[in-house]
Amino acid sequence: MRIGLLGAGRIGAVHAETIAGLPAVSGLVVHDTDTRTARALADKFGAEHAGDVDGLLGSGIDGLVVATPTGTHAEHIRAGVRAGLPIFCEKPVAGDIGETRDVLAEVTAAAVPLQVGFQRRFDAGYQTIRQAVRDGRLGRLHTLRACTSDPAPPPPEYLPGSGGIFRDCSVHDYDIVRWVTGREVTEVYATGAAGGGAFFAAADDVDTAASVLTLDDGTLAVCTATRYNGAGYDVRLEACGDAATLVAGLTDEAPLVSAEGAAWPAGTPARSFTERFHAAYVAELTAFTELVAGIRPSPCTGADALSAFLVAEAADRSRRSGRPVRVAEVAR
Numbered sequence: 001m002r003i004g005l006l007g008a009g010r011i012g013a014v015h016a017e018t019i020a021g022l023p024a025v026s027g028l029v030v031h032d033t034d035t036r037t038a039r040a041l042a043d044k045f046g047a048e049h050a051g052d053v054d055g056l057l058g059s060g061i062d063g064l065v066v067a068t069p070t071g072t073h074a075e076h077i078r079a080g081v082r083a084g085l086p087i088f089c090e091k092p093v094a095g096d097i098g099e100t101r102d103v104l105a106e107v108t109a110a111a112v113p114l115q116v117g118f119q120r121r122f123d124a125g126y127q128t129i130r131q132a133v134r135d136g137r138l139g140r141l142h143t144l145r146a147c148t149s150d151p152a153p154p155p156p157e158y159l160p161g162s163g164g165i166f167r168d169c170s171v172h173d174y175d176i177v178r179w180v181t182g183r184e185v186t187e188v189y190a191t192g193a194a195g196g197g198a199f200f201a202a203a204d205d206v207d208t209a210a211s212v213l214t215l216d217d218g219t220l221a222v223c224t225a226t227r228y229n230g231a232g233y234d235v236r237l238e239a240c241g242d243a244a245t246l247v248a249g250l251t252d253e254a255p256l257v258s259a260e261g262a263a264w265p266a267g268t269p270a271r272s273f274t275e276r277f278h279a280a281y282v283a284e285l286t287a288f289t290e291l292v293a294g295i296r297p298s299p300c301t302g303a304d305a306l307s308a309f310l311v312a313e314a315a316d317r318s319r320r321s322g323r324p325v326r327v328a329e330v331a332r
Contacts, residue, residue, distance in 0.1 A: 001025060001026060001027075001062040001289065002025070002027035002028070002029065002059070002062050003025055003029070003061060003063050003065060003292075004028075004050070004056045004061035004063070004065065005019065005030045005047075006032070006053065006056065006065065006068050006076050007032055007065075007066065007067030007068040008031075008032035008034060008037045008038040008041045009032070010274075011067045011274075012030075012041070012068070013041055014274050014281060015065055015285065016044075016047065020047060022282075022286060022289055024286075024289040025289065027061075028042075028045060029056050030047050030049055030056075031050040031051070031055070035051070057079060061085065063087070063088070063289070063291075063292035064076075064083070065087075065088045065089075065285075065288070066087065066088065070162065070163060070168075071095060071161050073092065074093065074094040074095070074099050074100075074103050077089055077093065077103050078103065080112065081107055081112050085112065086112065086115075087107075087112060087115070088115045088117065088288045088291075089114065089115075089116055089117065090116075091175075091305055092163065093305050093309075097313060097330065097331075100306055103302075104302040104303070104306060107302055113291050113298055114301065114302045115287070115291055115300055115301075116302060116304065117284065117300070118175045118179075118304070118308070119277050119284045120172055120176045120235075120277070120280065121176070121280075121299060122287070125237075125248030125249055125250075126179075126237060126248045128248070129180050129239045129248050130179060130180045133239060133241075137241075138239060138240070138242075138243055138245070139241040139242040139244065140241055140242045141181065141239060141240070141241045142220070143219070143220050143222070143240040144177055144181070144220070144237065144238065144239055144240070145221075145222050145236075145237070145240070146173040146176065146237045147224045147235065147236050148170060148223075148224075148225045148234075149233065149255075150169070151229050151232050151233050151255075152227070152228070153227035156199035156202075156203070160203050162205070164204075164205045164316055165192065165206055165209045165225055165227070166211070166313075166315040167312040167313070167316065169209075169227075170209060170312060170315065171308050171311070171312040173221075173225070174213070174223065174311040174312060174315075175304065176237060177215075177221045177223070178307060178308065178311075181215060181219060183215040183219060184215065184327075185213045185216075185221075185311045186214050186215065186216050186326065186327055187213070187324050187326050187327065188211055188213055188214075188315045188325050188327065189211065189318055189323075189324040189325075190209060190314075190316070190318040190319045191210055191319055191322075192207075192210070192319050194207050194208075195207065195208065196208075206319070207226060207227040208224075208225070208227070209225045209315075209319070210223070210225075211223045211315045211318070231256070231257070232255030232269025232271060233255065233273060234249070234254065234269075235249050235277075236250060236254065237249065249276075250265075251265065251267070252264070253267045254269065284299075287299050310327050310331050311327060314326070314327050314329070317330060
């Protein structure tokens with residue numbers, strides 16, 4: 001099959017390398033508004049270059065991967081819908097709830113398959129926890145602790161269009177909490193601080209955040225996020241039950257140091273999300289080729305993405321108001 005890739009930036013380059021190496025893919029076509037970068041990326045992986053979006057959509061592709069900036073996702077999904085193509089899109093679907101619903105309505109009306117990029121669903125550790133929860137091996141699940149800690153902040157110019165730390169960063173934790181537990185989040189209480197670069201406050205954002213989620217069965221999840229974790233890239237999930245506890249991300253590459261002097265973890269900490277989740281990205285896009293081939297349903301639907309986005313919206317509203325926010329309140 002032939003896959004079209006919109007976006008040649010950081011995540012676009014990661015996806016280009018992955019797609020080019022997939023056995024099911026016979027051709028890759030790349031477009032970006034930065035023509036020089038797009039051509040260089042296409043040349044690097046023996047792909048074709050398209051001068052514009054219409055040229056890419058008309059190049060005989062079988063599926064479309066959207067890895068462009070957040071503010072362009074909705075228009076590019078709509079373009080894929082008009083072309084009748086299966087679509088993979090990095091989160092979010094759109095920048096606000098209303099447009100997200102409008103886009104998903106168009107996807108549904110056209111009966112076009114859509115997979116949204118929450119790659120943690122394809123990580124072996126998270127998959128193991130999900131299965132353990134379903135098998136009852138943890139007993140009654142009472143607490144989840146999730147963290148997403150970047151080693152360094154993004155460029156200041158990234159922040160105004162990012163949606164803020166809850167929608168850009170913690171939303172991955174919100175999605176994985178839903179996916180692992182099979183439950184819905186009913187209420188969020190969140191706070192944040194901007195003690196780092198002044199550009200966070202200038203963008204009306206925070207660089208460190210915490211949110212407490214109440215699930216519909218009473219389970220509690222605590223999700224923390226920061227842009228300043230100098231020890232390395234740290235993404236983990238602890239699932240605690242009354243019979244056992246499992247942790248995803250507790251490997252030799254975890255950027256942790258024992259205060260008691262234990263020699264473990266002993267590896268080199270991951271420095272980026274692409275390093276930490278390399279295998280998950282490969283599995284994620286392999287799943288997309290299976291979606292394009294019609295041999296599997298979407299492993300992360302637009303409805304899933306909307307549910308996680310609603311939790312992020314509730315978290316942002318909670319931080320600003322200083323009160324717990326019901327997810328149903330923002331879903332109206």
